[in-house]
Amino acid sequence: MVKEFDVLVAGAGPAGCAAAMVLAGRGHRVGLAERAAHPRHKLCGGLLTGKSMDALARIFGLDEAALALRGGLFHRSACYRFLHQGGELARGAAAEPFRFIDRPAFDALLLDLALARGAVLLPEREVSACDAQAGALTFRDGETLRARFVIGADGANSVTRRALGVDRAAWKRNLAAAIEVELPVGAGPGQFPRGVDVPELHVGGPCVPGAGYGWVFPGPRGPKVGICGLRRSERDFGAIFLDYLRLLGVRQPESVPLRGHPLPYGNALARPSGGRLLLAGDAGGFVEPLFGEGIFYALATGAHAGAALCRALETGADAGREYEGLLSRSVRPELVWSNRLRWLLFAALQHFGPAPLKGFVHCAPAALAQMVHGRRSFKLLLPKRWEWGAEVLG
Ligand SMILES: Cc1cc2nc3c(=O)[nH]c(=O)nc-3n(C[C@H](O)[C@H](O)[C@H](O)COP(=O)(O)OP(=O)(O)OC[C@H]3O[C@@H](n4cnc5c(N)ncnc54)[C@H](O)[C@@H]3O)c2cc1C
Incomplete structure (x- = not known):
């Protein structure tokens, strides 16, 4: 098996596969190290918003029909309900539906597509340590592989994150x-x-x-x-x-x-990179802090990490700076504003009961549904356009 890689990716979930798609699509040699055999179980509600569907189309060239055929898509509903202590606060119908996927089939499809694009799977290899300065992953069996860069996409319990010296107490507070x-x-x-x-x-x-x-x-x-x-x-x-x-x-x-x-749940890292390592998806804390939506943010940050490393490999640009630039023009503002909204809504719920939440959901239901789907921003419901690097072209 080839063991010379430009980029090693730890974890073949949505974030790792999105990164591998972008890098392999530009001809870079990508090794995807995954400890589980796909299809593997992942605890998840499987809800996909409109922006997740857009990200899948852009990064993987996937549409709804392909997801229904091979990606575990089994249900769609434009309707939703909000309840408080078992009593209904609101119900509504969004202009576009929420889709529901079964994660094992969904993740296995993303991995198949990344491999078809040219990424190489290092199957059932569990990463036990990461050296961010050296660009190295060490596996449970003792072998160490090096590459020019490493992407840590190994989920919420990330091993690669330890290489950045993240404050564990702060991380736990928002977990x-x-x-x-x-x-x-x-x-x-x-x-x-x-x-x-x-x-x-x-x-x-x-x-x-x-x-x-x-x-x-x-x-x-x-x-x-x-x-x-x-x-x-x-x-x-x-x-x-x-x-x-x-x-x-x-x-x-x-x-x-x-x-x-x-x-x-609100702990996106301020510095998700260091040395030759970039963190994407749950590993970097990139989950939206109000609804807990993570699949879109894993796809987006994985694609951004891949795009940043394309630039670093092709032009010598600073990988961490490129990554932060892409994050701050797309996902970061949403995470900041949804976190503010989260504290406002939950504080109101605790102090005044369900009435303010009910008022909030009733005041502009169409705009709120658009916010969840990513058509409007968490920032004051302004129209939202998601930025992707030129490297992410589907
Ligand atoms: C109960 C629950 C419900 C959720 N519901 C939704 C929802 O409905 N919609 C939504 O958008 N989000 C939901 N989320 C969030 C979403 O599941 C995550 O944000 C998303 O899976 C993150 O993708 P990822 O690629 O970063 O990590 P993961 O999907 O966790 O993938 C990480 C991969 O890395 C591998 N790995 C881990 N450690 C190692 C290692 N040491 N070596 C090698 N490989 C390793 C794992 O096997 C896995 O394949 C939910 C989360 C939870 C917990």
């Missing part, structure tokens, strides 16, 4: 816990009492105290029920989730096996 289960529909213990075609967002205790929310999404085998939230309460998160299931009418929720995964 949400998330639990999600997929339940069969039925009236029995551990079953969900109704079918779900329309995505629901649930806010307020007992779902999640403080910043966070619960969701009920259509799932490929049955409704997906989840919660995410910053762990700023003394209560056990598993116990909070069981209360949430009870609120939703699930009998004997203790019989449901729980699965959790951390979600970077």
Whole structure:
């Protein structure tokens, strides 16, 4: 197997595959190191917004038909519901639908496309350490590979992130816990009492105290029920989730096996690069801090990291500076403004109850749906255009 690479990418999720697509598309030699065998499980609601669909078209040349054929797309809904403590606050219909994908099939398709573009898979290789200055990845089996650059796209529990000396306490403060289960529909213990075609967002205790929310999404085998939230309460998160299931009418929720995964929820790194290393996706904390949307931000930051390294390899430009330039013209402002909105809305919810949130959702429902889909900015609902490097051409 070829082991000479211009760029090594740790992690073949959406961020790593997007980076590999861009780099391999320009003829650079890319090694994709992935510890799991795809298709692999990933805890995820699988909701794709309009901007995620645009990113998939631009980076991977994928459209809805191809996603339905091979990418695990199983449902679309323009309607949505907002609930507070089980009571409906609002329901609406967006101009464009939300799409729902099954992550194992979706991620496997992205990986196939990156490999077809010329990236080389280093299969079932677990990265155990990264040297940012040397551009080196060391694997669990002791082997070390070097390249001119490394992209850390190894998810929320990133190993490569350690090479940047990130403040662990600060990272943990904004790390949400998330639990999600997929339940069969039925009236029995551990079953969900109704079918779900329309995505629901649930806010307020007992779902999640403080910043966070619960969701009920259509799932490929049955409704997906989840919660995410910053762990700023003394209560056990598993116990909070069981209360949430009870609120939703699930009998004997203790019989449901729980699965959790951390979600970077407002901790996008101010400096996601150092030496020869760039971090993308969850590894760099790039998740939108109000709704917890991460797939789009993984695709976008992966593509930006790839574009920045194309420039560094082709023109000798400073990789970190190029990356930051692309981030600050596209995803950073959205993350900053959605974080402000998050604190405003959750503080209002805590102090005044659901009325301000209800007013907010009712005041301009079409514009708010456009904000979620990425057609409008979190900044004052201004029209939003996403910037991509010239290297990201689909
Ligand atoms: C419960 C839950 C629900 C969510 N729902 C949604 C949703 O509905 N919509 C949405 O947009 N976002 C959602 N998200 C967020 C979204 O799942 C993530 O933001 C997204 O998966 C990030 O992509 P990524 O490529 O950065 O990381 P990942 O998807 O985590 O991929 C990282 C890859 O790196 C590999 N890896 C990890 N460590 C190593 C290692 N040491 N060596 C080699 N390989 C390694 C992993 O196997 C994996 O393949 C949800 C998250 C959670 C936790």
